[in-house]
Amino acid sequence: MKTANDGQPTGSRDGLMDHHCAADEGRALWRGNSLPMSATASPILLHTIENTLALGRELGTAARAGDVIALCGGLGSGKTHLSKGITAGAGSPSEVTSPTFTLVHEYRGGRVPVFHFDFYRMSSADEVLGLGWDEYLEAGGLCIVEWADLFPALLPEGTAWWRLSLEGKTGIHTALRLDVAPERPVL
Ligand SMILES: Nc1ncnc2c1ncn2[C@@H]1O[C@H](COP(=O)(O)OP(=O)(O)OP(=O)(O)O)[C@@H](O)[C@H]1O
Numbered sequence: 040m041k042t043a044n045d046g047q048p049t050g051s052r053d054g055l056m057d058h059h060c061a062a063d064e065g066r067a068l069w070r071g072n073s074l075p076m077s078a079t080a081s082p083i084l085l086h087t088i089e090n091t092l093a094l095g096r097e098l099g100t101a102a103r104a105g106d107v108i109a110l111c112g113g114l115g116s117g118k119t120h121l122s123k124g125i126t127a128g129a130g131s132p133s134e135v136t137s138p139t140f141t142l143v144h145e146y147r148g149g150r151v152p153v154f155h156f157d158f159y160r161m162s163s164a165d166e167v168l169g170l171g172w173d174e175y176l177e178a179g180g181l182c183i184v185e186w187a188d189l190f191p192a193l194l195p196e197g198t199a200w201w202r203l204s205l206e207g208k209t210g211i212h213t214a215l216r217l218d219v220a221p222e223r224p225v226l
Pocket residue numbers: 085086087088089090091112113114115116117118119120121137185203212
């Protein structure tokens with residue numbers, strides 16, 4: 040399983056901050072210059088929906104067939120908007136909607152096919168497997184999974200984990216690239 044950072048230099052975290060982001064209250068402001076290739080040192084501030092879409096487009100532009108991007112974060116934290124950006128970055132001309140009542144939406148016609156999953160309404164990992172999860176992983180596309188942290192054992196090694204948040208105090212949306220899957224669901 041390849042990931043977006045396979046074979047890419049990861050650089051130092053300080054370098055990442057200097058090169059890609061502006062200091063803003065000690066945290067990072069996404070400027071859309073380049074893709075965080077490893078865990079981000081601090082949450083990326085997404086002040087506007089366009090910031091979220093731009094981050095997604097960067098991720099989608101760098102993605103290759105076989106990549107998996109796992110998104111976690113509470114209700115309304117921005118997972119679907121990031122997915123929209125990722126899908127656009129992968130070249131799909133289609134409008135992305137949340138696959139709330141189906142396991143997966145497929146977007147073809149871009150540089151790489153995108154399979155957009157939402158585990159929220161799945162009651163068990165077996166239910167996901169029964170709907171053809173393994174076949175999608177092997178189908179040569181980019182898999183994006185909202186609520187991936189509900190069944191983390193299903194996500195293959197090399198999955199790029201992102202945690203989206205809506206900070207209650209500030210009302211600001213943020214994104215953090217994680218090194219590993221969260222230990223428990225991020226609600
Ligand atoms: N910077 C931002 N990024 C993403 N969404 C934002 C931002 N600012 C405001 N919003 C709003 O936050 C909401 C995020 O919705 P979205 O569907 O992307 O979240 P979600 O994490 O997919 O939710 P769910 O858990 O229900 O699937 C939208 O109503 C959107 O308009």
